[in-house]
Amino acid sequence: MAKKTGEAEVRPVVSILGTPVKCFYGPEDLTDFDYKEKLNDPGEYPFTRGVYSTMYRSSLWTMRQYSGQSTSDSTNERFKYLLKNGQTGLSLAFDLPTQIGLDSDMPLAEDDVGKLGVAVDSLEDFERIFDGIALDQISTSFTINATAPIILAMYVLVAEKQGVEPKRLRGTIQNDILKEYIARGTWIFPPEPSIKLVGDLVEYCNREIPRFNAISVSGTHILEYGANTVQAVALAISIAEVYIREVLKRGSHIDEIAPLFSFHLPIGGRDFNFFEDIARLRGARRYWAKLMKEKYGAKDKRSLQFRFSTGGMGGGLTAEQPLNNITRASIYAMAAVFSGTRSLNLACFDEVYAIPSDLAIRTSLRVQQILANETGVADVVDPLGGSYYVEKLTDEMEAKIGEIIGKIESDGGIVKLIESGAIQRELARQSYAIQKRISSGEKVLVGVNKFKVKEEERDLEVYKTDPETINRQLQRLKAVKESRDRQKVENALQELESAAGRGDNLIPYLFEPLTAKATVGEIIDTLKKVYGTFKEPTTV
Amino acid sequence: METEKTIRILIAKIGLDGHDVGAKVLIFWLRDQGMEVIYTGLRQSVEQVVEVALQEAVDVIGVSILSGSHLSIAKKLMKRIRERDLDDVLVIFGGTIPKDDVAVLKSAGVHGVFPSHSKLEEISAFIKRNVKHGGGEEKCP
Numbered sequence: 001m002a003k004k005t006g007e008a009e010v011r012p013v014v015s016i017l018g019t020p021v022k023c024f025y026g027p028e029d030l031t032d033f034d035y036k037e038k039l040n041d042p043g044e045y046p047f048t049r050g051v052y053s054t055m056y057r058s059s060l061w062t063m064r065q066y067s068g069q070s071t072s073d074s075t076n077e078r079f080k081y082l083l084k085n086g087q088t089g090l091s092l093a094f095d096l097p098t099q100i101g102l103d104s105d106m107p108l109a110e111d112d113v114g115k116l117g118v119a120v121d122s123l124e125d126f127e128r129i130f131d132g133i134a135l136d137q138i139s140t141s142f143t144i145n146a147t148a149p150i151i152l153a154m155y156v157l158v159a160e161k162q163g164v165e166p167k168r169l170r171g172t173i174q175n176d177i178l179k180e181y182i183a184r185g186t187w188i189f190p191p192e193p194s195i196k197l198v199g200d201l202v203e204y205c206n207r208e209i210p211r212f213n214a215i216s217v218s219g220t221h222i223l224e225y226g227a228n229t230v231q232a233v234a235l236a237i238s239i240a241e242v243y244i245r246e247v248l249k250r251g252s253h254i255d256e257i258a259p260l261f262s263f264h265l266p267i268g269g270r271d272f273n274f275f276e277d278i279a280r281l282r283g284a285r286r287y288w289a290k291l292m293k294e295k296y297g298a299k300d301k302r303s304l305q306f307r308f309s310t311g312g313m314g315g316g317l318t319a320e321q322p323l324n325n326i327t328r329a330s331i332y333a334m335a336a337v338f339s340g341t342r343s344l345n346l347a348c349f350d351e352v353y354a355i356p357s358d359l360a361i362r363t364s365l366r367v368q369q370i371l372a373n374e375t376g377v378a379d380v381v382d383p384l385g386g387s388y389y390v391e392k393l394t395d396e397m398e399a400k401i402g403e404i405i406g407k408i409e410s411d412g413g414i415v416k417l418i419e420s421g422a423i424q425r426e427l428a429r430q431s432y433a434i435q436k437r438i439s440s441g442e443k444v445l446v447g448v449n450k451f452k453v454k455e456e457e458r459d460l461e462v463y464k465t466d467p468e469t470i471n472r473q474l475q476r477l478k479a480v481k482e483s484r485d486r487q488k489v490e491n492a493l494q495e496l497e498s499a500a501g502r503g504d505n506l507i508p509y510l511f512e513p514l515t516a517k518a519t520v521g522e523i524i525d526t527l528k529k530v531y532g533t534f535k536e537p538t539t540v
Numbered sequence: 541m542e543t544e545k546t547i548r549i550l551i552a553k554i555g556l557d558g559h560d561v562g563a564k565v566l567i568f569w570l571r572d573q574g575m576e577v578i579y580t581g582l583r584q585s586v587e588q589v590v591e592v593a594l595q596e597a598v599d600v601i602g603v604s605i606l607s608g609s610h611l612s613i614a615k616k617l618m619k620r621i622r623e624r625d626l627d628d629v630l631v632i633f634g635g636t637i638p639k640d641d642v643a644v645l646k647s648a649g650v651h652g653v654f655p656s657h658s659k660l661e662e663i664s665a666f667i668k669r670n671v672k673h674g675g676g677e678e679k680c681p
Contacts (some may be wrong), residue, residue, distance in 0.1 A: 096555075096556035096557065096558075096607055097556060099556075100556060102556070107585075108555070108556065108583065108585060109556070110612075111554075111555045111556075111609035111612045111613050112555055112556045112557070112607055112609050115607050115608040115609055116607055116608060180558070183561070184558050184559065185557070185558015185559065185560060185582050185583075186556075186558050187558075224559075224561070225561045226561055318657060319655065319656065319657040320657070352636070352655075352656055352657060353636065353637075353638045353639070353655075354608060354636065354638050355608070427561070428561055428564040428565065428568070429568070431561050431564070431565050432564070432565045432568040432569070435565050435569075435660065436660075439659060439660055439661065448657070465608060536581045536582060538581075539564070540564050540567050540568070540577075540579050
């Protein structure tokens, strides 16, 4: 199939799959192409072109910027600022102690209180975050994993206080612990009881909060850790299957639980390739639809729909000439829209330095608004559908996703690979390989290894955490502890411990301790007595 | 370097930050440069790290922090290093570190600061240039 290239020299290009990329594609690349089987219309099986028929013509993607400030009141302020500026969904980030179940006054917590997000020690902090925000009017996304059951229980309690029934709550809770062992490190318990807790939350949402996405399986962190764009999607699906099996074994039917699963997948990053990124998400939609139908016997259309939000990745952004990052993020955003994302969170141009400033967050939001309102890219569903190149790539990506997942299964499954550290080792190695390609200049990064400027100015206004944060948080925590009935707390925690020992679904047992003002740290310490803690494998 | 002694390095994650791929990439690089590198794993306290540094007689402590807690951790670490008479150990910090904080870290006694996106070559060159000779178990009083 060699094409005449004339006298001009042709630059060789290799895809992320390792295959050579041709100069152009044509009908010969899509032999046996059956529209109904491969694509079908948007909103129809196998959903290659999109999960809904009208997509952005009916409603735009949710424009969500990750946010969460040091304390509950500053987070509340930021939320109100974003809502006023036209943001349509809230996204809450938590500080590390909250993510790994430490109170602000516990050893090892002090340096991280209020640093990467809001500090939540008790229900009172949570009430303050959503003060004056009607929970039936918004959807909220929570980036929380190991302590997700506690955070969800708090949200239900705050809603109750506002008179909002659980079944009217909308949002997404990340609740994806397995990728924490691989990439982000906010694990607490060993994998087995952690998977059990993921299942508890999914089961509970299915029963009580059906409009809430009980899980958002995330490929974004795995990508940042060194996975390539296809691996990130394949690993996320492989992890999702672990959770699905966990809930299925409790007697749920696949059509009850699969619709509660959503994915948060990377777009952009160090391996970004506009068409490959799009094709792999189209391929993933087809892979998932077939997987659910053929392997799990799903019948409900919603089980077959691979619904995902996308995160425009910070890993591809550079410290050098930071305004270039706005351009990069704009192109990531466009790829996300062409992929049919349902929601988009875009990394901000100053994220290399610190958590984003107001200006940077607003700019990321404006990028999305410009795309939606000024460019026409949101007018037609799956505008790349039918492109010889994109369809060929989509086929290859779908096959690769299946191949990666098959290899994981034959190696003993993702949990085993995580426990032994094998997967972490492989990805860290890959990350090193990419880094070396950047260092050598083989992989071009504008402003870093090509088109550099001398005397780089890096004076950005960066957001600073208020140094008084920790003191304020400690005072509040102290006040909470002084104002509560110690015996009531003890009893509620005792109940929780017994329930954990019996293997019951734990969510219903969290309301009592929280109402009695037990802290996140106390609840987690109680559960550690039953579940133990994870021991990190050696990976380097 | 006139000495052939292998440089021994401890790469540490202090605090709760779980982003360790940058640390691991650096470990691979330093090993490829012929250095001996020990990794602490996640969630270490300042005290634990300094004790390992003592036991392993390292020449360099490299701390990776992406959570924004580098200033307070650096102050505690440098204090502990002085208390344990490890003044000869070269201390470097890396991670998400704003420009203004580089000088603050240096005035706290940190020798080298390498914000995210620093070049691996720069880090290894800095270590080779600044590591104290005769470090490790042969350290002079």
